[in-house]
Amino acid sequence: MKIKKLIPDSKVIPKLRTVTVESITNVGAKTVAKAEATGNFLTDVADVFLFMMLVLRGTFSRKFEFREFLRQCFQIGVKTLPLITITGGIMGLVLTIQSRPVLVDFGAVSMLPGMVAVSLIREMGPVITALICAGKIGSGIGAELGSMKVTEQIDAMEVSSTNPIRFLVVTRVLAATLMIPLLVLYADMFGILASWGGANIKGDVTFSLFIAQAFGAIDFLDLFPAVIKTFFFGAVIGMVGTYKGYHAGRGTESVGKAANSAVVLSSLLVLVVDMIAVQITDMMVL
Amino acid sequence: MNIENTQSLNHNTFNSLSNDPVINITNVAKAFAGVPVLQDVSIQLYKGENLVVLGKSGTGKSVLIKCIAGLLRHDKGTIDVFGKDIKTMRSREIDEYRQKLGFLFQSGALYDSMTVKQNLEFPLVRSGKKLSKKEMELKINEVLENVGLPEVINKMPSELSGGMRKRISLARTIIVDPLIMLYDEPTTGLDPVTSDEISTLINDVQMKYKTSSIIITHDIKCALKTANRIVMLHEGMLYREGNVDDFESSTDPMIHSFFH
Numbered sequence: 160m161k162i163k164k165l166i167p168d169s170k171v172i173p174k175l176r177t178v179t180v181e182s183i184t185n186v187g188a189k190t191v192a193k194a195e196a197t198g199n200f201l202t203d204v205a206d207v208f209l210f211m212m213l214v215l216r217g218t219f220s221r222k223f224e225f226r227e228f229l230r231q232c233f234q235i236g237v238k239t240l241p242l243i244t245i246t247g248g249i250m251g252l253v254l255t256i257q258s259r260p261v262l263v264d265f266g267a268v269s270m271l272p273g274m275v276a277v278s279l280i281r282e283m284g285p286v287i288t289a290l291i292c293a294g295k296i297g298s299g300i301g302a303e304l305g306s307m308k309v310t311e312q313i314d315a316m317e318v319s320s321t322n323p324i325r326f327l328v329v330t331r332v333l334a335a336t337l338m339i340p341l342l343v344l345y346a347d348m349f350g351i352l353a354s355w356g357g358a359n360i361k362g363d364v365t366f367s368l369f370i371a372q373a374f375g376a377i378d379f380l381d382l383f384p385a386v387i388k389t390f391f392f393g394a395v396i397g398m399v400g401t402y403k404g405y406h407a408g409r410g411t412e413s414v415g416k417a418a419n420s421a422v423v424l425s426s427l428l429v430l431v432v433d434m435i436a437v438q439i440t441d442m443m444v445l
Numbered sequence: 446m447n448i449e450n451t452q453s454l455n456h457n458t459f460n461s462l463s464n465d466p467v468i469n470i471t472n473v474a475k476a477f478a479g480v481p482v483l484q485d486v487s488i489q490l491y492k493g494e495n496l497v498v499l500g501k502s503g504t505g506k507s508v509l510i511k512c513i514a515g516l517l518r519h520d521k522g523t524i525d526v527f528g529k530d531i532k533t534m535r536s537r538e539i540d541e542y543r544q545k546l547g548f549l550f551q552s553g554a555l556y557d558s559m560t561v562k563q564n565l566e567f568p569l570v571r572s573g574k575k576l577s578k579k580e581m582e583l584k585i586n587e588v589l590e591n592v593g594l595p596e597v598i599n600k601m602p603s604e605l606s607g608g609m610r611k612r613i614s615l616a617r618t619i620i621v622d623p624l625i626m627l628y629d630e631p632t633t634g635l636d637p638v639t640s641d642e643i644s645t646l647i648n649d650v651q652m653k654y655k656t657s658s659i660i661i662t663h664d665i666k667c668a669l670k671t672a673n674r675i676v677m678l679h680e681g682m683l684y685r686e687g688n689v690d691d692f693e694s695s696t697d698p699m700i701h702s703f704f705h
């Protein structure tokens with residue numbers, strides 16, 4: 160509508176004539192800069208996409224680096240266990256101590272185990288464990304691959320007829336994808352255990368009763384989506400860490416940058432994936 | 446008559462016998478994000494010779510040998526290795542070529558997460574040669590003996606000094622008996638004594654394994670000791686080519702400043 164009005168208006172045309180050469184070149188430079196910026200963004204997106212394709216292709220190639228994969232599972236799984244034990248314990252304890260007084264007021268202390276179990280398994284366990292893992296594993300992978308890139312170790316690998324995507328990236332992404340769900344389950348279990356401890360600070364519940372009440376409250380729709388999403392958390396952490404490390408620039412400061420941006424981006428993406436997962440679960444339940 | 450002269454004489458007779466270059470670089474150009482680094486470089490490496498590449502920092506020497514190893518793709522020109530352009534090689538052919546190639550990286554590039562022994566095993570296991578455990582052990586001991594460091598076998602790279610790391614990387618490079626060696630500044634950052642030892646090792650490798658080598662260096666002592674022939678790069682172009690005598694007696698100010 161506005162355009163129709165503009166065209167017959169002859170005042171516009173002289174205005175157009177007054178455009179100087181300078182302003183054209185100015186506009187030109189700006190457009191080029193803008194185009195370059197979008198170009199950079201697009202090449203970034205293309206880069207990420209290409210990287211994901213390479214990882215997928217490497218995953219399903221016949222030459223799978225099994226030994227390196229096992230080593231990474233150990234690195235990611237076993238070495239993170241102490242941290243996850245503490246995290247799970249604190250989650251269970253805090254949940255219990257904070258919600259117990261309210262439940263006592265309502266005379267519903269018997270609901271405590273079930274409530275703690277459900278909130279741990281559905282949300283707290285997966286998200287907090289994944290965030291902790293983004294910090295520890297994401298930064299670890301980012302820094303390791305980043306320093307390997309900067310000190311030419313990745314080049315050296317390539318000269319030794321070893322595909323670095325298959326050897327370094329695929330193994331780490333898969334190990335993270337498999338290990339993080341296990342770590343989350345472990346954190347859930349340990350959290351429930353700690354919750355029983357917490358419930359016994361002021362109350363008195365037998366272990367078997369507590370466990371029975373806790374697991375009695377969990378149904379399939381609590382557990383299944385929660386477990387599925389942890390695989391995605393793991394994949395996101397592995398992918399972001401390896402991508403940032405593998406694409407580190409030149410010079411030592413880019414190692415720190417790679418580690419740092421790996422943590423920031425993977426934490427953020429964990430939350431985004433969680434939000435999407437909640438939406439999908441919500442739709443499934445209805 | 447000093448050693449260098451006899452070496453270049455040797456080279457000249459050798460060169461006239463075998464005219465086929467092992468590596469033939471013609472009109473190679475390479476730019477990063479529009480900034481040209483290599484502009485037009487043509488170099489031949491002949492069988493069994495030590496070719497020293499001189500040039501100021503930042504003229505693209507490392508970029509050039511990374512192109513030769515296929516780690517970077519050159520934009521223009523051809524790099525023929527054993528008669529085939531590496532740009533047109535399929536990934537299997539590249540792997541086969543790299544199994545004949547040794548690359549000593551400027552930073553050593555030892556794998557931080559592995560012990561010295563595992564570092565040395567890595568190329569052996571991956572070279573496609575099926576060696577038994579015993580044979581591998583022998584080979585590892587042999588190269589460690591060659592670089593004079595048999596006692597560090599179970600150490601981590603972080604526990605080694607700079608010179609030791611360089612020597613272990615050299616050991617890791619020669620363990621697969623390469624036909625072509627690429628040395629990126631093998632003596633930079635080392636004391637004169639260790640530098641001299643490394644230069645001797647480079648000559649030993651040439652004698653023992655009959656390798657053809659490209660040696661990039663700023664270190665004129667190393668260049669004089671190892672070179673059969675020298676080329677000089679400047680601003681992405683070939684500046685001068687000749688034998689040690691040509692360079693030493695040159696009155697060109699740039700070459701002169703390198704040599705005196």
Ligand SMILES: Nc1ncnc2c1ncn2[C@@H]1O[C@H](COP(=O)(O)OP(=O)(O)OP(=O)(O)O)[C@@H](O)[C@H]1O
Pocket residue numbers: 477482500501502503504505506507508509551
């Ligand atoms: N992967 C890369 N991406 C972008 N620029 C690069 C890359 N590799 C090298 N360069 C640039 O190319 C130029 C030449 O670098 P190169 O490492 O080849 O120098 P050099 O001759 O080996 O110097 P030195 O003797 O200091 O090692 C430098 O300006 C460098 O910034």
Ligand SMILES: [Mg+2]
Pocket residue numbers: 506507508551629630
């Ligand atoms: Mg260099």
